[in-house]
Amino acid sequence: MDKTILKAIAILAVLGGLLAIPRFVDSPYALHMMILLFMSVMMGQSWNILGGYAGQHSVGHAAYFGVGAYTTMMLMHTKQIAPWIGVWAGIALVVVVALIIGSICFRLRGPYFVLASIAVAEILRLSAINLTTLTNGAEGILATELPPFKVGGAIITDFATKVPFYYIGLFLVVLTVGVTYLVQHSKLGYFFQAIREDQDAAHSLGISISLYKNIALVLSAVLTSLAGSFYGIYVGFVDPPTVLGLDVSVQIMLICIIGGMGTLWGPVLGSLVLVPLSEALRSNMITEALVKIGLVSPESKIGIFLKENLSHAHVLLYGILVVVVILFMPDGLMGFIKKLAKRRKQEAV
Amino acid sequence: MAVFMQSLISGILIGGVYALIGIGLTLIFGVMRVINFAHGDILMVGMYLTYIIFTMLGIDPFVSVLITFPLMFLFGGFLQKVFINRVLNALAQNQILLTIGLGLIMSNTVMLIFTSDYKILTTSYSSSTIQVGGGVSVSTPLLISFLITSAITAALYWFLLKTDTGQAIRATAQDRDAAQLMGINVKRMSIIAFGLGAALAGTAGALISPTYYIFPQVGGVFTLKAFVITVLGGMGSVVGATLGGILIGVTESMSAVYVSSGWKDVIVFVLFLLVLLFKPSGLMGKSRT
Numbered sequence: 001m002d003k004t005i006l007k008a009i010a011i012l013a014v015l016g017g018l019l020a021i022p023r024f025v026d027s028p029y030a031l032h033m034m035i036l037l038f039m040s041v042m043m044g045q046s047w048n049i050l051g052g053y054a055g056q057h058s059v060g061h062a063a064y065f066g067v068g069a070y071t072t073m074m075l076m077h078t079k080q081i082a083p084w085i086g087v088w089a090g091i092a093l094v095v096v097v098a099l100i101i102g103s104i105c106f107r108l109r110g111p112y113f114v115l116a117s118i119a120v121a122e123i124l125r126l127s128a129i130n131l132t133t134l135t136n137g138a139e140g141i142l143a144t145e146l147p148p149f150k151v152g153g154a155i156i157t158d159f160a161t162k163v164p165f166y167y168i169g170l171f172l173v174v175l176t177v178g179v180t181y182l183v184q185h186s187k188l189g190y191f192f193q194a195i196r197e198d199q200d201a202a203h204s205l206g207i208s209i210s211l212y213k214n215i216a217l218v219l220s221a222v223l224t225s226l227a228g229s230f231y232g233i234y235v236g237f238v239d240p241p242t243v244l245g246l247d248v249s250v251q252i253m254l255i256c257i258i259g260g261m262g263t264l265w266g267p268v269l270g271s272l273v274l275v276p277l278s279e280a281l282r283s284n285m286i287t288e289a290l291v292k293i294g295l296v297s298p299e300s301k302i303g304i305f306l307k308e309n310l311s312h313a314h315v316l317l318y319g320i321l322v323v324v325v326i327l328f329m330p331d332g333l334m335g336f337i338k339k340l341a342k343r344r345k346q347e348a349v
Numbered sequence: 350m351a352v353f354m355q356s357l358i359s360g361i362l363i364g365g366v367y368a369l370i371g372i373g374l375t376l377i378f379g380v381m382r383v384i385n386f387a388h389g390d391i392l393m394v395g396m397y398l399t400y401i402i403f404t405m406l407g408i409d410p411f412v413s414v415l416i417t418f419p420l421m422f423l424f425g426g427f428l429q430k431v432f433i434n435r436v437l438n439a440l441a442q443n444q445i446l447l448t449i450g451l452g453l454i455m456s457n458t459v460m461l462i463f464t465s466d467y468k469i470l471t472t473s474y475s476s477s478t479i480q481v482g483g484g485v486s487v488s489t490p491l492l493i494s495f496l497i498t499s500a501i502t503a504a505l506y507w508f509l510l511k512t513d514t515g516q517a518i519r520a521t522a523q524d525r526d527a528a529q530l531m532g533i534n535v536k537r538m539s540i541i542a543f544g545l546g547a548a549l550a551g552t553a554g555a556l557i558s559p560t561y562y563i564f565p566q567v568g569g570v571f572t573l574k575a576f577v578i579t580v581l582g583g584m585g586s587v588v589g590a591t592l593g594g595i596l597i598g599v600t601e602s603m604s605a606v607y608v609s610s611g612w613k614d615v616i617v618f619v620l621f622l623l624v625l626l627f628k629p630s631g632l633m634g635k636s637r638t
């Protein structure tokens with residue numbers, strides 16, 4: 001009992017700290033990093049519901065991310081519909097898309113399910129490229145002008161700084177983590193896990209497999225589409241490869257796998273590792289640090305090579321991370337930490 | 350009619366190369382039950398290898414297959430021994446992710462070395478054609494690559510059907526445990542199978558290098574194509590992959606002519622989903638496991 005209270009206090013303290021951050025930090029870069037972190041947690045956590053809890057490893061989540069992002073952006077760009085209204089259209093469309101995908105893919109199991117989920121996402125990506133009148137094709141949609149957000153005539157925010165995005169992101173993270181928590185502690189979550197552990201056994205116990213798989217998919221897809229819409233509005237630009245590409249699906253999955261699938265805090269942990277690391281590589285911080293310590297001189301061949309190329313290498317790092325995680329900690333960082341804690345306990349006894 | 354014949358013939362010719370890619374993937378899946386998501390990236394490595402041999406040593410891409418094949422075989426064997434072997438009994442998604450990770454490492458390492466610029470390998474015959482008659486012409490590099498593909502496929506069938514090692518590989522694919530009990534070294538068979546799969550993908554890369562752009566991200570397209578081909582033919586079936594490759598080649602070239610080249614890949618994926626839904630065991634597959 002004490003433990004749960006302690007946990008709740010800790011979570012509230014972290015949340016309070018996060019709420020207060022924009023009051024004390026006005027560096028746009030720091031806020032930008034936090035927003036990227038929020039986005040990553042949302043993406044990983046949404047995948048977690050379907051992949052981690054229900055055990056359906058979709059490699060096509062870019063479909064939901066992209067449909068959300070595209071719908072919101074298209075409505076804003078062509079019809080001048082504000083994103084907080086457009087996002088509902090995105091959700092409605094994603095539910096329809098998810099149910100269609102579910103009706104196709106859930107007839108298949110294991111590797112066949114994975115392949116079908118990729119195929120559907122690819123069909124959507126290619127359609128976005130080819131339906132030029134609707135989506136502006138490969139050029140993508142650029143829409144950076146956000147209308148001010150008003151409640152009863154009073155302007156709440158005009159999105160001039162990163163602060164409103166920060167709070168929207170934080171709200172969405174609390175929402176996604178909250179939904180996952182509720183799923184984990186409800187009958188629904190137990191059904192999901194039963195399906196994950198043994199589909200046939202779950203079926204014989206009277207759990208409707210296709211119903212609960214579809215519920216997991218719709219929940220996961222709606223949250224992913226929210227992340228996609230948020231991405232679209234924040235960045236102000238969407239095009240087929242960045243929101244519908246296979247890379248997006250893999251990245252969504254990665255956050256969860258590296259952190260630990262089927263755990264509430266896995267995607268958070270995964271994001272805390274992945275986002276700073278890829279940002280450090282992208283902005284050449286690592287090379288600068290190496291130069292500062294004196295390990296590499298900036299004029300040497302290695303120094304020049306690192307400076308020119310390391311910023312392109314963040315995907316390479318993803319690859320290496322995946323291989324290392326799969327080979328040495330197949331249950332992700334959460335699993336690894338739990339194992340260490342267990343070993344410690346045993347040693348203490 | 351000439352247009353129809355033209356697209357049919359070029360479809361079959363490119364289908365031969367697709368078959369090679371598909372056979373590689375299906376061999377790996379058959380023996381290890383691992384879906385190799387790095388298959389296209391292995392093909393990409395084969396393309397760059399051919400490019401290096403061509404620019405540094407001046408060896409014709411079709412001749413350099415003799416070097417590419419054994420090198421890619423060793424590369425595949427290495428991947429199997431060091432990485433894939435450790436996850437043979439792991440969860441399916443972990444195997445998939447491992448191969449995705451390996452693919453990312455390959456494509457990004459190549460990008461670091463060669464940058465992401467498109468490279469073109471121009472031979473004296475790259476754009477030459479042969480008139481067949483009836484207004485139908487055939488691209489010379491495609492025709493040569495089809496002939497080489499057919500020879501390799503024939504040799505592979507002979508290897509799998511007639512040699513002891515080939516039979517051992519097929520036995521391992523049929524029932525890993527039983528094969529092991531019969532004294533077959535399944536670990537070695539796995540290494541050979543992955544090596545062969547990689548060698549076939551690499552060879553396919555070498556064969557298409559005179560007609561395709563060479564760039565680090567080229568693999569993704571071929572990975573997806575390889576899946577479509579193997580599922581179409583039936584996972585694990587070599588005959589199926591051969592037929593599947595040709596079928597996909599013809600479908601692509603037909604839809605490029607009669608629908609539009611932008612939608613041809615969509616048509617291929619829709620066909621793929623239909624096969625998954627209505628005949629998941631594929632054209633030649635017997636069981637789904």
